[in-house]
Amino acid sequence: MALVSYAVIVAAWWAASVFLTPDVLPGPKAVAEGIWGIAERPALRQQVGLTLARTLSGLSAGAAVAMIFVFAAYYFRPARAFFLRVIYPVSRGVPVIAVALVAALWFGLGSGGVVFIIVVAVLPLYLVELWEGLKLVDATLLEMARAISRRERLLLPKVILPMLVPRFYAATKLGFSVAFKVALIGEILAATNGMGFMMNLANAEQQFYLVFSWTLILMGFVLIMERLVFDTIERRFLVRWAGG
């Protein structure tokens, strides 16, 4: 069924491209050839790998930083005030594009700046999910755990962390597509390689069909990750957390 829907889109795209010039709407054939050209050349394939590597590094670094902030705020009162008044609201208000510009100045052109931008972009997602999750950690469960064992240090690995897993997962799922898109912005402003840079280059060289090709490759990655990776994880491993 999904195939029919996509076929309808391609047919409509093809019909529109017949009436419009290639610099306004290149046809599916030209774009497919562009994708094939990218897949054929190792140097171009590398750009996809580079963007993916930056995305994954930024996402994991963002998750790690958020965990540190959130647990510091959970366990230490002075850190909590600082977290709630500064880090939490400011991280949500920071415009990613402005950070991208500063990152180019701070890190120079390259992976460091791009990863930094991704960290800034995904940080609020993790902070919101994990903090709201920690606030809701079931008080009765904690009490029950305390009745079973007096060892406070067991609470974190046995009760609190497992309860945060679905939240963490939700943030990662959303974070991945955000990070991938932000990587492109970062690569236009703060790098000289990667898919974002190549897309901008294609545009500057007036090869509009290649902008479409890079876009479709990226969308394909996002959709495949969502359908194959995240949905499989959800079905296989998150069943334990499914509500009654």
Place this chain on the structure above:
Amino acid sequence: MAGLGGIATGALCYGMVLIAWWVGSLLLPPIVLPSPAAVGAAIDELVRGNRFLADVGLTFMRTIMGVATSAAAALAVIFLARYVGWFRRFYLDALYPLSRALPTVSVGLFGLAWFGLGSPAVAFVVFITVLPVYLTNLWEAQKVADASVLEMGRAISRKQYRLVSKVLLPLLVPPLFSATKFAFSVGFKLSLVGEILAASDGMGYSLLHAMQEYKTSHVLAWIVILIGMVSALDWAVFDRLERVILRRWAFDD
């Protein structure tokens, strides 16, 4: 946390940030980290500049245009998907996942190619990229639209269009509002991306201009101004609107 103690804690926290920033600026060159005083002076210079109000106005107008068209389009799509079987499949299989996967940069470049430099291209970027926010919120809301209220509506009148206008649409107002609140803060930031790629004015373009001249203090000044604007908007506009408009929908606890 509220009251004088709360204000003091807040002031203390931001004071610490300022001190850390100031110490950092002593150790690093101004092009990497300008001092708080330099950024303060840059904010003052920007706010007094003759382009400031025009830039702010343009970016706001583009954001509002994009968000409003997006809300209207999403409502139309959601209603079509709710009532027309084949369109629902098309929406769930292709339209919705594709709208979520489309990267902002591509939309910016498409906007540039289709509309040229200027407001329509920037509004287009906002329109396309906030669409999934509305689609997600409205689709989930219409799915759980209170079945008993709808049934009661049906018992009172058999006219389908009245059921939509008197029951379903009002039920969708709170999710539409919360989506707009979120879409506006996202859209505002996306306008900046759009302006960098496809405009020659507005706050995004001024930001890029500051960066191209290596005026780090001005780039940081824009960041501070933007954070302030988004927070002020949340607090002054949306929180108040929420209290006034959504009162009818509030639960009596």
